[in-house]
Amino acid sequence: MATSSSSSMTLLLLVLGASLAASASAATFTITNNCGFTVWPAATPVGGGTQLNRGGTWTVNVPAGTSSGRVWARTGCSFNGNRGSCQTGDCGGALACTLSGQPPLTLAEFTIGGSQDFYDISVIDGFNVGMAFSCSTGVGLVCRDSGCPDAYHNPNDVKTHACGGNSNYRVTFCP
Template sequence: MAASSVILVLLAAFAAAGANAATFTITNNCGYTIWPAATPVGGGVQLNNGDSWVINVPAGTSSGRVWGRTGCTFNGNTGSCATGDCAGALACVLSGQPPLTLAEFTIGGVDGSNDYYDISVINGFNIGMDFSCSTGVNLHCGGPGCPDAYLFPTDDTKTHACSGNSNYQVTFCA
């Protein structure tokens, strides 16, 4: 009888832990190859025009970022990129080097029920991007001075809330 109670508690804990996880679909609509990267979930891939990459981000992820890298050359898992390079790694564990257009997010934010997301060009602009949440507004950044993006660190009106259990879309060259 005690073992079944433990199992029920564990199942409830696993369900609660996954309650605010998010799925990100990252799509390349550029007329050239890009190498998007994501932290802290780790990763990076090559996306040709029209290709997509799906990543799952666990609840409780704060300070997450997705960005596109350009002008990359890789031999296996090492190489370099003209923009957004992350210490020469294909699968980034560090943030990219400027200039880079950033999709930033927190999954299961401070209150635990909402996610928060924004676009930032504080560290420069390298690729146009749309960033949207299934229950929030679409953010568009087509150039360095885009009105939907953080342009300077104290630009406090650019973060948007999104209800938990949402799906996100990052589209380059939208």
């Protein structure tokens, strides 16, 4: 049988744990289409996708603790409701992607962590749309073509950047 002081300590630890979990914030991704054509941005593992006309913006909240996240533009898409296909970046015909896209695709990759986030651009799986990717407190990356010096071209490149934990991000297609 628990004593009153051990019950109070257990309750205090539970409240403290709940408070810490509640204080873990999400990162907000603001995704903008500056291309002269419609793109269908996708985001995993947050299970997202939408149609984004020229000049349009899509906001995605990514929970703290999200690892191996990706954002990319799909092009040449045709959807009927939630099903369809895209010429680049297709994710199994789904409007709201839960799978990674098929090459070629320019990727914004991220991990939203505790005290530090990490982010990069990758063209390892090809290049389909120019992209700028930045966090509120870090280096801005710009990739306008397949030879992009700011992007990973192979897995051994060292192109990952750090940012303050749970920062906000901007992804711009056709910067």
